[in-house]
Amino acid sequence: MSNNKTFTPPWIEQTASPNSYRSLFKWGDADGFKHPNSGLYAMLKEIFGMSDADFAAPRQDGMEAFDQQAPCGLEARHLQALEEMVGKENISTDAYRRTRMSYGAGMIDALRLRQHIVENLPDVVLAPRSNADIETIIAYCNRERLPVTIFGGGSSVTRGYEAVKGGVCLDMSRHMNQVVSFNEVNQTITVQAGMWGPELERILNNAPELFHSKHAYTCGHFPQSFLHSSVGGWVVTRGAGQNSTYYGKIEDLVLSQAYITPQGRLQTPAFARCATGPDFNQIMMGSEGCFGVLTEVTLKLYRHMPNNMQRYSYLFHNWEDAQAAVREAMQGEFGFPSVFRLSDPEETDVAMRIYHIHGSAADSVLQTLGYKPMQRCILLGSCDGDAAYARLVNRKLGQVARRHGAFNLSPFGVTQRWEKSRFTDPYMREDLMDFGILIDTLECAVTWEQMPKVHAYVRKFVKSRPQTVCMTHLSHAYEQGANLYFIFIARITDIDEYLQLQYGVLQAIQESGAAMSHHHGIGKQTAPWLEEQIGSMNMDVIRALKQHFDPNNIMNPGGTLGLDMNPVQQAKRWGKRK
Numbered sequence: 422m423s424n425n426k427t428f429t430p431p432w433i434e435q436t437a438s439p440n441s442y443r444s445l446f447k448w449g450d451a452d453g454f455k456h457p458n459s460g461l462y463a464m465l466k467e468i469f470g471m472s473d474a475d476f477a478a479p480r481q482d483g484m485e486a487f488d489q490q491a492p493c494g495l496e497a498r499h500l501q502a503l504e505e506m507v508g509k510e511n512i513s514t515d516a517y518r519r520t521r522m523s524y525g526a527g528m529i530d531a532l533r534l535r536q537h538i539v540e541n542l543p544d545v546v547l548a549p550r551s552n553a554d555i556e557t558i559i560a561y562c563n564r565e566r567l568p569v570t571i572f573g574g575g576s577s578v579t580r581g582y583e584a585v586k587g588g589v590c591l592d593m594s595r596h597m598n599q600v601v602s603f604n605e606v607n608q609t610i611t612v613q614a615g616m617w618g619p620e621l622e623r624i625l626n627n628a629p630e631l632f633h634s635k636h637a638y639t640c641g642h643f644p645q646s647f648l649h650s651s652v653g654g655w656v657v658t659r660g661a662g663q664n665s666t667y668y669g670k671i672e673d674l675v676l677s678q679a680y681i682t683p684q685g686r687l688q689t690p691a692f693a694r695c696a697t698g699p700d701f702n703q704i705m706m707g708s709e710g711c712f713g714v715l716t717e718v719t720l721k722l723y724r725h726m727p728n729n730m731q732r733y734s735y736l737f738h739n740w741e742d743a744q745a746a747v748r749e750a751m752q753g754e755f756g757f758p759s760v761f762r763l764s765d766p767e768e769t770d771v772a773m774r775i776y777h778i779h780g781s782a783a784d785s786v787l788q789t790l791g792y793k794p795m796q797r798c799i800l801l802g803s804c805d806g807d808a809a810y811a812r813l814v815n816r817k818l819g820q821v822a823r824r825h826g827a828f829n830l831s832p833f834g835v836t837q838r839w840e841k842s843r844f845t846d847p848y849m850r851e852d853l854m855d856f857g858i859l860i861d862t863l864e865c866a867v868t869w870e871q872m873p874k875v876h877a878y879v880r881k882f883v884k885s886r887p888q889t890v891c892m893t894h895l896s897h898a899y900e901q902g903a904n905l906y907f908i909f910i911a912r913i914t915d916i917d918e919y920l921q922l923q924y925g926v927l928q929a930i931q932e933s934g935a936a937m938s939h940h941h942g943i944g945k946q947t948a949p950w951l952e953e954q955i956g957s958m959n960m961d962v963i964r965a966l967k968q969h970f971d972p973n974n975i976m977n978p979g980g981t982l983g984l985d986m987n988p989v990q991q992a993k994r995w996g997k998r999k
Contacts, residue, residue, distance in 0.1 A: 430476035432456040432852050435484070440517050443483030445524060446531040448847040449649045455848040460774040465858060469888055469912050479855035480914070481535060489537070491516040494587055495544040499565065503547060503589065506557050511548040511595070522546050522590040523570070525577035526646070526847075527946070528861040528923075531854060532916050541583050541979075543570055543590035550596045552716050555681045559714065562589055562975050563683040569975050571710045573651030574617055578862070579944025581658065581709055585979025591714060593653060600624060601717055605634045609676060609691070611719040614653025618642070621652060626725050637725040641668030641759075641805075644940070648844050653715045658942030659707040661904075663843060665897045666751075667759035667805055670940065672706050674720050680705060682713030682970040691719050704966070709942055710977035711984060712970040729808040731815035733758075734801040734835035735827035736792050740765055740876075743798040746825040748869045751898050753821065756814040760802035761898050762839070765876065768892035768908070769799045776838060792828060800827070801836045859913040863926050866936035868902040876905055878933040882925055883909050889922075897939060904939035924993055943982055949993040951983035 436452035437444035444451050457465065466472060493500070493514040504512045513519070519542040524530040533540070549555045562569050568588030584590060593615030601611040605628075612621060624631060625638040642662035644650060654660070656678065661670040668674065677691035689701045705712065737743035747763050764772060773779040773794070778787075787797070800822065804811040819829070850860045867875045876893060883891035890910035897904045907926065913919045927950055930937060937947050937954050952960040960983065967974070967984055980986040980995065989995050 428473040428476075430462065430473075430852075430856070431478065433479065433482055433855065438484060438486075440487050441484050442487055442534050442537065443851075445487065445517075445520060446483060446534040447851060448526060449845075453845070453848055454851070455842065455845045456852055457849055458775060458777075460777050460779065461771070461849075464771065464774045465853075465910075468890060468910075469858070476856055480857055482855065483535060487517045487520070489516045489520065489539040491519065491539060491542055493544045495567070499567065500545060502561060503545060503558065506561070507547050507549060507554055511550065513546045514544065515546075516542070518546050519543050519584075519590070521575065522572045522592060523582065523584045525575060525579075525581060525583070526649075527578040527580060528850075528859060528919065529580065529916070529946070531850070532859075532914075532919060535854065536916070538916075541585045542587065543568075543584040544587045546572075546590045546592055548592045548595035552679075552681065555591065555597075555714050555716060556686070558589065558591065559681055559683055559975075563973055566973055567975060568978050569710075569714075570977050571653075571714055573615060573654040574646070574649050576646035576650040576654065577658070577942070577944060579658075579938075579942050579946040581942055581944035581981070582977065583945055583979070585945065588975070593714075594651060597716065598651075603628065603632045603634070605632070605636075607691075608638070608722045609719050610638075610640075610722060611677070611717055612652055613717055614651065614656070614715045616652050618644075618647040618650055618652070618655075625722060638722040639725040640674060640720055641723050642671060642674060645844060645847065652718050652720075656706055656718055657709050657715055658944075659940060660942070661897050661940035663762075663896060664759040664803075664805065666761040666802075666899075667757045668723060670897070672703060675702055675706060675718060676721055677717075677719035678702060678705055678715060679717040680713040680715055683973065683975060684970055687713065687970075693721075707942065708966075709944065709981050711967055711982050713976060726806070726808070729806065729811045730759075731804040731811045732801075732831065732836040733803070733815055733818055734799065734830040734833070735819075735822040736769075736787065736830050737798045737800065737822075737825060737827045738791055738793075739796050740798055741873075742825045742827075743800060744869075744872060746821050746827065747800065747895065747898060747903070749825075750818055750821045751900050751903075753817060755817040756804075756806075756810060757898075758802045758814055758818060759805040760836075761896070762801050763895040764799045765893040766795045766798060767880075767890065768894050769797055770795050771890070771892055772799055776835070787828065790828065799830070799835065801830075801839055803836060803840075853910075857912055857914050858910065859919060860908065860910045861919075861923065862906060862908045863923070863930065864904055864906040864939050864941060865930045866902065866904050866939040867934075871934055872903065872905065875930070875933040875935045879905075879907055879926060879929045882929040883907070883922075886911065886922060888912065905935070906939075928993070945980040945990070945995070948980045948983040948986060949990055949995065 568586040597615035628634040804814040892908040
């Protein structure tokens with residue numbers, strides 16, 4: 422089929438109007454966008470057998486006004502009592518806002534909103550102003566048996582706070598977003614759970630001006646959702662940032678937490694390490710709002726030294742060599758890079774097209790040197806810390822890469838290109854969905870020994886579906902293993918068809934022996950697989966904790982963490998429209 426090389430699809434750049442469906446299913450900012458470039462566009466047409474004509478006009482732009490009525494189901498006496506607790510300006514039964522507080526950033530959320538399917542809303546949204554407000558609200562809801570869900574930044578991709586049982590939603594982002602204390606002696610900061618990532622980093626980077634500290638600081642936690650996620654969300658899902666190989670996952674960064682539960686307040690100690698029984702920080706992290714409301718977090722800090730950063734990128738002949746190299750680097754005991762991201766052959770092939778290397782003179786040279794399409798793998802990243810340390814780690818990584826036959830791409834700015842778009846890539850999914858193409862992700866954790874099997878097993882399932890892209894990367898590494906992050910692209914607009922693919926990938930991850938999630942959490946999406954994953958004995962401990970903290974099951978009910986699932990959820994079919 423012939424295509425006009427000068428044709429550009431009519432990607433939408435118009436700001437999503439307030440109270441439109443698009444403003445609900447957009448990633449991040451209402452006026453944010455990032456379009457597929459010509460390389461990716463050409464690849465999509467090739468894979469899906471499409472032409473420019475298929476991209477002549479969006480199937481649907483979502484700019485239509487949100488028109489759902491969704492009446493509040495709470496009795497007037499409850500609304501009056503709740504209003505007295507927080508004030509009239511901090512209570513809302515508006516259907517648009519209630520939808521915003523229940524639908525996350527997952528593909529199932531976007532698919533439903535594009536089809537004007539609005540379900541599982543809280544009856545009312547409250548914006549508590551203080552711990553005292555939250556304590557009063559939780560006591561009332563517990564007494565009256567009103568379900569409670571908690572909203573932070575809205576970036577969940579696992580249906581983590583979807584209000585299946587209705588009830589009350591606490592919007593922590595509006596008021597509960599302040600610094601509680603800063604301690605340079607201990608190198609810590611305590612913040613309220615509703616603080617968003619960019620504000621936390623702004624404060625820490627400017628600590629000398631704001632707190633008269635000797636140094637600027639960073640938390641080092643930069644998930645892809647960084648621009649639109651909250652500290653509380655990071656903690657309750659056990660999240661990871663893209664720089665985690667050096668700075669650690671959130672469970673490595675948290676020193677202390679404060680919760681308000683139906684049974685009272687819980688405060689964990691802020692010691693770096695102690696031996697006073699089980700670690701309650703670890704018990705509470707990952708609880709996803711099922712035990713109580715996280716109100717404050719104390720985080721460890723690192724010095725902010727961006728001028729010391731060392732960037733690198735390498736191209737390996739194949740996936741096997743690349744895996745061996747990254748494992749050797751992590752077990753080399755010379756220190757850890759900060760960003761450590763390895764793409765498999767299919768993701769590398771897509772990257773080569775996006776970077777316009779595919780089919781170029783440089784590509785011909787690389788192929789002559791044995792770096793073949795759909796075999797070669799890109800490793801990219803950066804090293805942080807003290808200047809000498811960063812240089813040492815970078816130099817050692819280069820030595821490991823060369824031992825495994827890698828070509829040094831560092832002079833070509835590959836890492837810089839990735840950094841430029843690492844927080845904005847999700848915007849492309851709206852462009853693709855406008856034309857009936859879906860892009861989504863699922864991730865897992867593996868040991869080094871498991872990695873080849875898990876990668877092959879999950880890919881085999883995804884590729885069993887015709888005309889489906891399956892890209893994979895490793896982005897969080899440890900001495901004993903890493904994560905695998907699967908990205909699939911398919912022509913899908915039907916919700917059931919999407920869920921069939923999503924559930925199949927989840928099942929394949931479990932059957933391959935990997936952990937069901939490395940950093941996205943469990944939510945209500947992955948909940949049906951949890952007990953089989955961790956075992957009934959461990960699941961009984963979660964049930965016991967739930968009974969202790971929340972005996973009336975008001976906190977985030979409806980299947981979160983595999984608790985109180987209905988029969989349809991238990992059958993791993995929850996959410997299907999049939």
